[in-house]
Amino acid sequence: MNPMDLATYGKNTWCPGCGNFSILSAIRSVLAELDGQMQSIENVVLVSGIGCHAKIVDLMNVNSFYSIHGRVLPVATAIKLANPDLTVICFSGDGDSLAEGLDHLVFAAKRNIDVTLILHDNRVYGLTTGQFTPTSPLGFKGKSTPNGSFEHPLNPPELMLASGATYIARGYTHGIGLLQKLFREAILHKGFSFVDVLQVCVSYNNLYEAYNKRTYELKDHDASSYEEAQKVIRSWNYDGSDVPIPLGKFYEADARRLDQAYRGSMPNALDRDNSISELLENFI
Ligand SMILES: Cc1ncc(C[n+]2csc(CCOP(=O)(O)OP(=O)(O)O)c2C)c(N)n1
Numbered sequence: 001m002n003p004m005d006l007a008t009y010g011k012n013t014w015c016p017g018c019g020n021f022s023i024l025s026a027i028r029s030v031l032a033e034l035d036g037q038m039q040s041i042e043n044v045v046l047v048s049g050i051g052c053h054a055k056i057v058d059l060m061n062v063n064s065f066y067s068i069h070g071r072v073l074p075v076a077t078a079i080k081l082a083n084p085d086l087t088v089i090c091f092s093g094d095g096d097s098l099a100e101g102l103d104h105l106v107f108a109a110k111r112n113i114d115v116t117l118i119l120h121d122n123r124v125y126g127l128t129t130g131q132f133t134p135t136s137p138l139g140f141k142g143k144s145t146p147n148g149s150f151e152h153p154l155n156p157p158e159l160m161l162a163s164g165a166t167y168i169a170r171g172y173t174h175g176i177g178l179l180q181k182l183f184r185e186a187i188l189h190k191g192f193s194f195v196d197v198l199q200v201c202v203s204y205n206n207l208y209e210a211y212n213k214r215t216y217e218l219k220d221h222d223a224s225s226y227e228e229a230q231k232v233i234r235s236w237n238y239d240g241s242d243v244p245i246p247l248g249k250f251y252e253a254d255a256r257r258l259d260q261a262y263r264g265s266m267p268n269a270l271d272r273d274n275s276i277s278e279l280l281e282n283f284i
């Protein structure tokens, strides 16, 4: 399959220079490559939230569900539990999954549900034109913080490590080769996989210069060690300090998954021989 086989005639309204173009290109090539290797593209479902990031599903000729702001993971969880044979990939924003949808993100990691979440982390509300988000740096000046934000940013990979995610990585939209590698690994990983993508929003939070100067790719990092992962993740706290920013796979582990456990203990929801009353009997 050719990556352009996954293109649509949808109108692309992203600003010229937006980092979302790299995410789109990377996911198209990875899914085209995995088609047939992993399973057919017909068994892949994309789920998005609401924001500039979410428009990606309009541009992908793949089954998709355009959900509502903050609720990408409840929809993805339901799809995976109803049909565990599907590969479910979520596209979410930093506002989407770290503000309104934060509890869903923590619980998806805690449950280790076998879905992938790609976070378009532009560290701003892009679609609503420039308000600060949980990953905006201290002092960020935007529409809702004209005098600068007073809050310290969250460190999403650290939150994911503490919550139980079993694949955690960070990419940057100026490094498409690494993005492809991380997307491929995350999709093939069995369990909750989280890829934080430093996605530059050229219109409201243009961090190209800082990221080009400070990002580096991890070498000789032991991703099987929780302690090593914690150390490298904590080496940059999304603040404005001039420290190097590591990119790559931080952590990968094998652990019990919700979809596995659920399938073992509940009748298959897709089996038409199971009547609703039979299913409900499990809860009495
Ligand atoms: C339930 C609900 N709450 C709030 C909004 C308003 N809203 C739409 S997009 C958005 C912010 C998007 O920011 P982010 O998730 O970071 O995505 P980006 O646009 O930066 O890709 C908000 C607050 C909404 N549409 N629905």
Ligand code: SF4
Pocket (backbone or CB within 6 Å): 013, 014, 015, 017, 018, 019, 020, 052, 053, 122, 126, 127, 200, 201, 202, 203, 204
């Ligand atoms: S507002 Fe920002 S995130 Fe949205 S399309 Fe434009 S550059 Fe991209």
Ligand SMILES: [Mg+2]
Pocket (backbone or CB within 6 Å): 051, 093, 094, 095, 120, 121, 122, 123, 124, 125, 126, 133
């Ligand atoms: Mg955003």
